[in-house]
Every structure is written in C-alpha cells, then in structure tokens.
Amino acid sequence: MSELMVIPTWRKRGISLRLHDALLYGRDEELVTLFVDSSHPRVQALYETWGYRKVSESKPYDDSPTFAVMVKRLQP
Template sequence: MELRHHRLDDLDQVRPILSAIYAEVHPADPDMPFRSVERFEQRLAGHASGNDWHAVIAYDQDRPVGFVYAAPLAPTSKWWSSMLTELPEGYVDETGRRTLALFEIMLLDTHRGRGLSHRLHEALLAARTEERVTLLVDPTHPSVARLYEEWGYKRVGDQQPFPDAPVFTVMVRELS
C-alpha cells in the first residue's frame, strides 16, 4: 500500500479519484440526497475553500482504494454553529490553527479490516500542527464510533450540519 499526500494545488488532479471512491462506497440512493456524489463534490469544494486543505490517498498497485482529507477550521468557520449540544465557553473559538476538521475518511469494501483507515488517519495527522482534530460520525454506525474512541477521540455532542443530513456525533481528539 502506498500513501500519497496531496495539497490544495493537487485538488483538480485528485477530485475525480475522491469522487470515484465516494461513488463506490455510497451508491446512488434517491432517499438520501445528502449522500449523493453531487452533494459530496459540493461539500468537497467547501472543505477545500481554505488554503491548507490536505488529503492522503491510499493506492494498491496504483489503484486508489481509500482516502482521508481535512482542513483547519478558520476563525469564521461555521463548523460548531450546527451543534445541538451546548459546549463550554471558548470551546468553539477557532484561530485557523487550533482545530483540524477531518471531513472524510473512506475505504473501498475490499480494503477494510486491514488497518488501512488507521494508517491513512495517522499519516494525515503526522503532517499537521493543530492542537486537536474533530470529525463527525453517523450514530447508526456505532462500531465506527468505537474505532475512533480507540484512536483517542471523545464524544463532545451532536450536530446536524445540513437540513437533509443525519444528526451526527461530534468527536474530538487532542493532538500533541
């Protein structure tokens, strides 16, 4: 398995790769427009609108099989604005270097259960300098939340980032 790091300058090159993996993991479902490839690509454009977007793509003999991508939360970020849980004062104050938002981590079914998601995750974090990392977990997947807990994340509340999105569990991991 080869892991390749990509930055914002590479987005046009890697966008089709990310979208293809997403489409394979989330086949079209008319009952879930939030999970469509079109909506993924819209979210990706928003996530990459800052200048420190970072992705790591896993390749198995030059075939892309998974990815993770993230970006730091800007001082004007709306990440915390859709929280359904009240957080302590100052918790949501962002500087542009405080919190890394891990927006997507995804593997093809054929490559799950081998520790590859953890390798992708840690490769991305090893190149970062933020104080903490946050992500959203669909609560209908408790095994995924347990996995993130094993990686050091703690649940801090719930949020619904878009009206047609599920209510997600928000998790945070402190970084050294």
C-alpha cells in the same frame, strides 16, 4: 476533507488507521475534530479506539443526519 473510506476488500488490514495517522502526522493543531453519522455506532466506536471522544451532537441542516462530534488531542 469530506470523507475517507477503505473499500471492503481492503478492510481489516490496518489501512484506515495508517491513512488517518499519515493525514495527521506533523500537524501543528492542538485538536482534530470529526463528525460521525450517529446511525453508524461501529464507526464511532472505531474512532474511540483511536483516541477520539464524543463531545456533542450536531444536526447542521433540517434534512441532515445527526452527527456525533468527536475530538482528539494532537498536542500534549
């Protein structure tokens, strides 16, 4: 998946967390990894409240933004 957003009029209702949890429910993988544009610290902070932690940064192309690489353990 490339991007998932909730339109502004539907924000602050827990919809993004429910969508996130539904996408990950029943997965067999041990970890989930995501990239967050480093110029959006509030988005990174949101993922941290959901159990993600920043492990590195990545700039895949010369003209791309720098991304925070975040991971979350799914399996104990």
